[in-house]
Amino acid sequence: xxxxxxxxxxxxxxxxxxxxxxxxxxxxxxxxxxxxxxxxxxxxxxxxxxxxxxxxxxxxxxxxxxxxxxxxxxxxxxxxxxxxxxxxxxxxxxxxxxxxxxxxxxxxxxxxxxxxxxxxxxxxxxxxxxxxxxxxxxxxxxxxxxxxxxxxxxxxxxxxxxxxxxxxxxxxxxxxxxxxxxxxxxxxxxxxxxxxxxxxxxxxxxxxxxxxxxxxxxxxxxxxxxxxxxxxxxxxxxxxxxxxxxxxxxxxxxxxxxxxxxxxxxxxxxxxxxxxxxxxxxxxxxxxxxxxxxxxxxxxxxxxxxxxxxxxxxxxxxxxxxxxxxxxxxxxxxxxxxxxxxxxxxxxxxxxxxxxxxxxxxxxxxxxxxxxxxxxxxxxxxxxxxxxxxxxxxxxxxxxxxxxxxxxxxxxxxxxxxxxxxxxxxxxxxxxxxxxxxxxxxxxxxxxxxxxxxxxxxxxxxxxxxxxxxxxxxxxxxxxxxxxxxxxxxxxxxxxxxxxxxxxxxxxxxxxxxxxxxxxxxxxxxxxxxxxxxxxxxxxxxxxxxxxxxxxxxxxxxxxxxxxxxxxxxxxxxxxxxxxxxxxxxxxxxxxxxxxxxxxxxxxxxxxxxxxxxxxxxxxxxxxxxxxxxxxxxxxxxxxxxxxxxxxxxxxxxxxxxxxxxxxxxxxxxxxxxxxxxxxxxx
RNA sequence: GCCGAUUUAGCUCAGUGGUAGAGCAGCGGUUUCGUAAACCGCAGGUCUGGGGUUCAAAUCCCCAAAUCGGCUCCA
Numbered sequence: 001x002x003x004x005x006x007x008x009x010x011x012x013x014x015x016x017x018x019x020x021x022x023x024x025x026x027x028x029x030x031x032x033x034x035x036x037x038x039x040x041x042x043x044x045x046x047x048x049x050x051x052x053x054x055x056x057x058x059x060x061x062x063x064x065x066x067x068x069x070x071x072x073x074x075x076x077x078x079x080x081x082x083x084x085x086x087x088x089x090x091x092x093x094x095x096x097x098x099x100x101x102x103x104x105x106x107x108x109x110x111x112x113x114x115x116x117x118x119x120x121x122x123x124x125x126x127x128x129x130x131x132x133x134x135x136x137x138x139x140x141x142x143x144x145x146x147x148x149x150x151x152x153x154x155x156x157x158x159x160x161x162x163x164x165x166x167x168x169x170x171x172x173x174x175x176x177x178x179x180x181x182x183x184x185x186x187x188x189x190x191x192x193x194x195x196x197x198x199x200x201x202x203x204x205x206x207x208x209x210x211x212x213x214x215x216x217x218x219x220x221x222x223x224x225x226x227x228x229x230x231x232x233x234x235x236x237x238x239x240x241x242x243x244x245x246x247x248x249x250x251x252x253x254x255x256x257x258x259x260x261x262x263x264x265x266x267x268x269x270x271x272x273x274x275x276x277x278x279x280x281x282x283x284x285x286x287x288x289x290x291x292x293x294x295x296x297x298x299x300x301x302x303x304x305x306x307x308x309x310x311x312x313x314x315x316x317x318x319x320x321x322x323x324x325x326x327x328x329x330x331x332x333x334x335x336x337x338x339x340x341x342x343x344x345x346x347x348x349x350x351x352x353x354x355x356x357x358x359x360x361x362x363x364x365x366x367x368x369x370x371x372x373x374x375x376x377x378x379x380x381x382x383x384x385x386x387x388x389x390x391x392x393x394x395x396x397x398x399x400x401x402x403x404x405x406x407x408x409x410x411x412x413x414x415x416x417x418x419x420x421x422x423x424x425x426x427x428x429x430x431x432x433x434x435x436x437x438x439x440x441x442x443x444x445x446x447x448x449x450x451x452x453x454x455x456x457x458x459x460x461x462x463x464x465x466x467x468x469x470x471x472x473x474x475x476x477x478x479x480x481x482x483x484x485x486x487x488x489x490x491x492x493x494x495x496x497x498x499x500x501x502x503x504x505x506x507x508x509x510x511x512x513x514x515x516x517x518x519x520x521x522x523x524x525x526x527x528x529x530x531x532x533x534x535x536x537x538x539x540x541x542x543x544x545x546x547x548x549x550x551x552x553x554x555x556x557x558x559x560x561x562x563x564x565x566x567x568x569x570x571x572x573x574x575x576x577x578x579x580x581x582x583x584x585x586x587x588x589x590x591x592x593x594x595x596x597x598x599x600x601x602x603x604x605x606x607x608x609x610x611x612x613x614x615x616x617x618x619x620x621x622x623x624x625x626x627x628x629x630x631x632x633x634x635x636x637x638x639x640x641x642x643x644x645x646x647x648x649x650x651x652x653x654x655x656x657x658x659x660x661x662x663x664x665x666x667x668x669x670x671x672x673x674x675x676x677x678x679x680x681x682x683x
Numbered sequence: 684g685c686c687g688a689u690u691u692a693g694c695u696c697a698g699u700g701g702u703a704g705a706g707c708a709g710c711g712g713u714u715u716c717g718u719a720a721a722c723c724g725c726a727g728g729u730c731u732g733g734g735g736u737u738c739a740a741a742u743c744c745c746c747a748a749a750u751c752g753g754c755u756c757c758a
Contacts, residue, residue, distance in 0.1 A: 206688090209754045617714080
């Protein structure tokens with residue numbers, strides 16, 4: 001066994017030294033060395049390594065140091081928590097992208113903001129004392145005895161899940177001479193040499209989290225925090241968080257009067273005129289691209305007989321996310337039958353029927369209808385409505401239909417996750433031979449669209465078959481293969497996500513990185529052999545025989561709602577001229593200039609521009625402030641000079657003051673920028 | 684759905700058991716002004732909804748809803 005041989009080797013070779021000793025020999029300054037990279041692994045300075053292994057110090061400023069530092073901060077936090085709140089058990093506490101967390105099982109309730117402040121204070125004190133971290137390898141039985149003795153049930157469970165033969169390591173920190181003693185955790189490491197390296201720690205929030213992420217297991221208390229080598233780095237991080245808060249699309253949506261929510265339609269956005277304008281502009285732009293790329297747009301119903309979704313498999317596989325509406329008539333009829341049955345309680349047959357009405361799900365009045373959560377099934381009906389020829393393929397059907405999906409209360413979030421939305425959805429019906437070309441063409445179109453919006457970093461993921469799925473394994477094999485092949489051919493780097501595919505087919509996911517470094521999934525293309533099968537779709541091939549088409553589900557923006565939210569945050573509410581609901585506003589210096597300002601506004605509006613007018617009694621400064629807060633691309637000042645010369649003095653959102661220009665020149669300036677972008681080919 | 688928090692005027696928020704407040708926005712008036720907030724006044728509230736405790740509830744307790752941060756799930 002590898003583990004025991006490693007131990008045996010180390011016994012034979014007592015010359016194994018610690019990286020600290022080895023680096024000191026080489027005269028390396030160790031003051032800011034957090035850990036070392038030793039033959040591809042990150043290890044502590046005090047963990048002996050095999051002689052001759054390549055050592056590369058990781059210094060505090062190195063990005064790789066952050067994870068080590070934060071994981072150590074999690075230990076310090078757990079130590080403090082267990083001292084302050086006796087009886088609390090520890091579970092796991094990893095470093096994450098933005099910091100770290102530790103999950104606790106605390107018998108006497110949840111942690112409050114106040115608790116966080118208290119814990120943070122104690123952590124700082126411990127950091128200041130600069131106590132060392134020490135690693136110790138022990139055998140499994142000793143570790144079990146240790147944690148069982150401390151009553152740490154979760155640690156014992158983790159211990160049991162460590163594969164036999166793997167080394168069991170403990171980490172201690174603390175001052176044995178002090179009253180607090182040392183604190184020990186079952187941990188793989190590595191850790192910083194001593195608490196001094198945790199330059200700046202901050203606890204950020206508390207949350208519930210299931211043990212091992214499983215909603216059937218106990219709910220634990222998770223404390224989130226973050227740590228940086230210096231106070232400056234922490235301050236920078238907090239500033240970034242504030243920036244994200246400033247850009248929050250929910251806040252911008254309210255401030256810029258784009259959309260709102262109401263508790264009578266939870267998680268279903270209402271778009272105000274300005275928001276609706278942006279929304280429609282996005283759709284119109286995509287529509288224009290469709291015309292160039294051989295798509296045909298269709299309109300399909302909202303509500304269907306249940307048989308549509310029984311055929312597609314949605315009622316079986318997607319039921320928990322579906323709205324199953326009914327009609328007043330159906331309810332009244334059911335109620336009538338129920339009343340009649342209850343009025344004749346001596347009739348066993350009627351009583352039985354009443355019982356069935358009460359059971360609702362057995363009664364035909366319920367679940368007769370289904371609100372569509374996806375467009376694909378109705379597109380299958382369109383395909384099937386007459387005989388199709390191979391000459392018609394690929395048939396690309398686009399649909400901006402409104403979709404409704406019931407999402408659990410805790411998961412909805414602004415525009416990012418809603419219950420009513422539309423996608424830039426299209427389905428491509430094609431022959432198996434056409435798949436690769438279609439995926440390639442889509443890929444090209446998608447990258448062009450993202451670049452047009454300023455999303456330059458795109459990550460591609462290949463989501464493979466999930467557990468709950470329709471279709472045979474052979475179909476899945478073929479589908480997964482073809483997607484992987486196209487990606488490999490086009491040379492797009494990608495990551496595989498096992499188990500993440502849709503229930504009807506594997507998919508490519510396209511994730512963009514926004515202006516402040518966050519990643520969002522937007523587009524997707526999904527391969528589907530199953531739906532054509534279920535709907536019995538066929539086309540006549542060159543051979544005169546019937547063949548089954550393949551279906552590709554694809555979207556570039558994803559949901560228009562979600563895209564709008566992400567894009568608003570990407571541009572911090574500063575919509576470009578082509579999308580801005582109000583492209584410019586004429587503001588007057590005083591009310592004397594109102595007449596000329598109205599004339600200028602009318603002229604611009606007549607040229608198709610979206611121009612507002614502020615001729616009110618406020619001072620110029622106030623009007624400018626208001627226009628700036630509304631993030632208007634341009635304002636144009638009108639005072640005595642402009643009225644005299646027949647000009648406007650524009651002020652641009654980005655460039656600031658511009659020289660006075662004629663009204664026609666200003667119109668030209670706006671018109672050139674009002675042109676929607678053209679998706680550029682990949683460089 | 685689960686854990687925790689929040690909900691007071693259109694918006695942002697103060698008010699912790701004893702007569703509901705501020706700023707901004709709105710409306711009216713005064714001012715007619717040159718690049719991020721003129722001045723004065725007026726109006727605006729079943730304190731999210733329902734139930735309870737109390738002489739008395741925005742405030743304490745219970746139930747529900749919505750929202751926020753997470754978990755789980757996803758476009």
